Amino acid sequence: xxxxxxxxxxxxxxxxxxxxxxxxxxxxxxxxxxxxxxxxxxxxxxxxxxxxxxxxxxxxxxxxxxxxxxxxxxxxxxxxxxxxxxxxxxxxxxxxxxxxxxxxxxxxxxxxxxxxxxxxxxxxxxxxxxxxxxxxxxxxxxxxxxxxxxxxxxxxxxxxxxxxxxxxxxxxxxxxxxxxxxxxxxxxxxxxxxxxxxxxxxxxxxxxxxxxxxxxxxxxxxxxxxxxxxxxxxxxxxxxxxxxxxxxxxxxxxxxxxxxxxxxxxxxxxxxxxxxxxxxxxxxxxxxxxxxx
Amino acid sequence: xxxxxxxxxxxxxxxxxxxxxxxxxxxxxxxxxxxxxxxxxxxxxxxxxxxxxxxxxxxxxxxxxxxxxxxxxxxxxxxxxxxxxxxxxxxxxxxxxxxxxxxxxxxxxxxxxxxxxxxxxxxxxxxxxxxxxxxxxxxxxxxxxxxxxxxxxxxxxxxxxxxxxxxxxxxxxxxxxxxxxxxxxxxxxxxxxxxxxxxxxxxxxxxxxxxxxxxxxxxxxxxxxxxxxxxxxxxxxxxxxxxxxxxxxxxxxxxxxxxxxxxxxxxxxxxxxxxxxxxxxxxxxxxxxx
Numbered sequence: 001x002x003x004x005x006x007x008x009x010x011x012x013x014x015x016x017x018x019x020x021x022x023x024x025x026x027x028x029x030x031x032x033x034x035x036x037x038x039x040x041x042x043x044x045x046x047x048x049x050x051x052x053x054x055x056x057x058x059x060x061x062x063x064x065x066x067x068x069x070x071x072x073x074x075x076x077x078x079x080x081x082x083x084x085x086x087x088x089x090x091x092x093x094x095x096x097x098x099x100x101x102x103x104x105x106x107x108x109x110x111x112x113x114x115x116x117x118x119x120x121x122x123x124x125x126x127x128x129x130x131x132x133x134x135x136x137x138x139x140x141x142x143x144x145x146x147x148x149x150x151x152x153x154x155x156x157x158x159x160x161x162x163x164x165x166x167x168x169x170x171x172x173x174x175x176x177x178x179x180x181x182x183x184x185x186x187x188x189x190x191x192x193x194x195x196x197x198x199x200x201x202x203x204x205x206x207x208x209x210x211x212x213x214x215x216x217x218x219x220x221x222x223x224x225x226x227x228x229x230x231x232x233x234x235x236x237x238x239x240x241x242x243x244x245x246x247x248x249x250x251x252x253x254x255x256x257x258x259x260x261x262x263x264x265x266x267x268x269x270x271x272x273x274x275x276x277x278x279x280x281x282x283x284x285x286x287x288x289x290x291x292x293x
Numbered sequence: 294x295x296x297x298x299x300x301x302x303x304x305x306x307x308x309x310x311x312x313x314x315x316x317x318x319x320x321x322x323x324x325x326x327x328x329x330x331x332x333x334x335x336x337x338x339x340x341x342x343x344x345x346x347x348x349x350x351x352x353x354x355x356x357x358x359x360x361x362x363x364x365x366x367x368x369x370x371x372x373x374x375x376x377x378x379x380x381x382x383x384x385x386x387x388x389x390x391x392x393x394x395x396x397x398x399x400x401x402x403x404x405x406x407x408x409x410x411x412x413x414x415x416x417x418x419x420x421x422x423x424x425x426x427x428x429x430x431x432x433x434x435x436x437x438x439x440x441x442x443x444x445x446x447x448x449x450x451x452x453x454x455x456x457x458x459x460x461x462x463x464x465x466x467x468x469x470x471x472x473x474x475x476x477x478x479x480x481x482x483x484x485x486x487x488x489x490x491x492x493x494x495x496x497x498x499x500x501x502x503x504x505x506x507x508x509x510x511x512x513x514x515x516x517x518x519x520x521x522x523x524x525x526x527x528x529x530x531x532x533x534x535x536x537x538x539x540x541x542x543x544x545x546x547x548x549x550x551x552x553x554x555x556x557x558x559x560x561x562x563x564x565x566x567x568x569x570x571x572x573x574x575x576x577x578x579x580x581x582x583x
Contacts, residue, residue, distance in 0.1 A: 032387060079566070083573050085386050086327050090520050091569045094562035097517065101559040215513065219398065226391055263402040263410075270402070273395030278378050281388045 006132045013139035017197040019224040019236035021190045027231030029186040030166035035092040038099035039191040041213030042069045043198020048119045056120040065199040066192040073191030077184040103210040115209025122203035229283030294428045299546045305435035307542025308442035309497040311535040314522030316493030318534035323466035329393040332512030333400035334491040338364035338498035368491030405509040414506035521565040527575025
């Protein structure tokens with residue numbers, strides 16, 4: 001039971017990081033990406049590759065993963081600069097599908113559909129973190145750090161610029177803001193921080209494959225942000241906790257067929273998304289009225 | 294010979310894609326709803342057809358009627374009970390998109406729970422391929438797919454250009470306020486668009502069920518294709534969407550000459566991605582504000 005709760009808490013931390021970083025671009029820059037799982041994946045694969053071939057130290061493997069994700073995120077930033085709204089959703093969806101194909105076909109790096117096994121435990125000052133309790137501490141430390149970084153950024157002039165762009169790109173432009181640079185930077189930061197979650201995930205499980213980085217994951221992350229409340233500080237965390245607790249909640253309901261838990265969970269959050277949009281577009285934490293255009 | 298075979302397959306797939314894309318393009322172009330659940334209408338129609346025809350073993354005409362009724366009902370209900378209440382208080386593309394997206398998730402999983410997540414296929418006497426010359430297999434369904442696509446597209450064009458309601462629908466995409474001023478109800482026209490858009494996926498759903506089989510996740514693929522075709526063809530242009538659908542079907546199949554089959558979907562998306570980057574208004578589209 002204790003091990004189960006530990007596992008759940010660790011996964012909540014990892015998904016919390018992902019939801020916060022997705023909210024960073026969705027809620028503040030107005031970039032609705034359906035490809036967030038790709039950067040999660042890029043982080044996981046890069047960290048795993050780095051750990052297997054070079055060093056498993058957290059101070060080397062995680063920055064390496066962040067760097068790779070940051071560079072690759074420019075591919076996402078490109079359409080974000082060209083188009084908005086529906087067109088960008090379509091582009092990010094395309095990127096997601098493309099990414100999954102690359103993950104499952106580039107066998108020399110990603111191990112294909114089988115994935116990468118035997119990822120060494122992460123090292124902190126030469127000490128291998130194998131104990132679940134210690135790992136949870138590490139994961140929650142990372143979560144706290146990510147919250148701190150994003151909040152600081154959002155409170156700075158950078159955050160105000162982002163919100164200005166979200167509300168009116170042309171107005172921000174006419175005030176002399178470099179819209180392209182600010183947007184690109186927000187995508188790069190969000191993706192690099194998502195890679196931290198990927199690295200943690202790879203080290204935590206010791207095994208990764210493409211299944212964790214498919215469209216379903218991107219959808220789930222988007223649901224976390226939306227259900228919690230887009231563009232709020234607390235929203236994505238609330239969303240992540242709720243949606244991670246959902247499956248365990250369902251497994252306590254004996255009358256539900258256990259083999260269908262995954263589907264029932266997805267039905268539950270799909271329904272929640274629809275009902276929230278009809279009755280409370282701002283999400284649970286957000287103001288009752290949607291403030292987006 | 295391989296090339297010819299792939300060309301024929303591409304034509305069949307492309308005809309179906311064209312039908313699917315036209316439905317989405319019609320909805321998106323005239324109501325501006327990012328109707329992600331369009332793929333769900335497809336899945337529902339296909340599974341109703343599968344259930345009535347293959348499981349319950351009822352005559353195919355009834356199966357087709359059932360599939361049509363289910364898809365149209367789904368489209369209309371979604372418009373009435375989900376999109377309309379949202380549009381009353383907020384017109385944000387994103388809110389509508391999320392609601393539509395949520396619906397798509399629910400439908401996919403409900404179908405999975407009811408019919409199982411594995412692959413099912415519908416066998417009809419028409420599904421069997423015939424070897425018309427050595428190494429060249431063609432199933433009667435390819436011919437039917439092409440004929441049906443042409444018929445439906447012609448019918449739609451006639452409806453939109455020549456009938457009173459059709460003109461109203463076209464006006465809706467131009468200027469909803471003006472439609473109201475002329476005494477037509479944008480709300481009723483919108484319901485009409487959803488009924489029509491959902492109707493257009495039915496032939497494609499049935500033909501795909503009979504030719505390549507079904508899984509609950511097929512809605513996603515359908516959605517991706519219609520989205521890609523609508524954007525590549527140019528939002529607001531039905532002809533563009535149809536051409537792009539055909540093109541994507543062909544590209545997907547012809548890509549098999551050079552790539553392994555796993556890459557076919559990726560090929561579609563590279564095309565889409567390049568269009569979004571370099572020509573977001575598509576082939577025939579009006580210039581968009583971005």
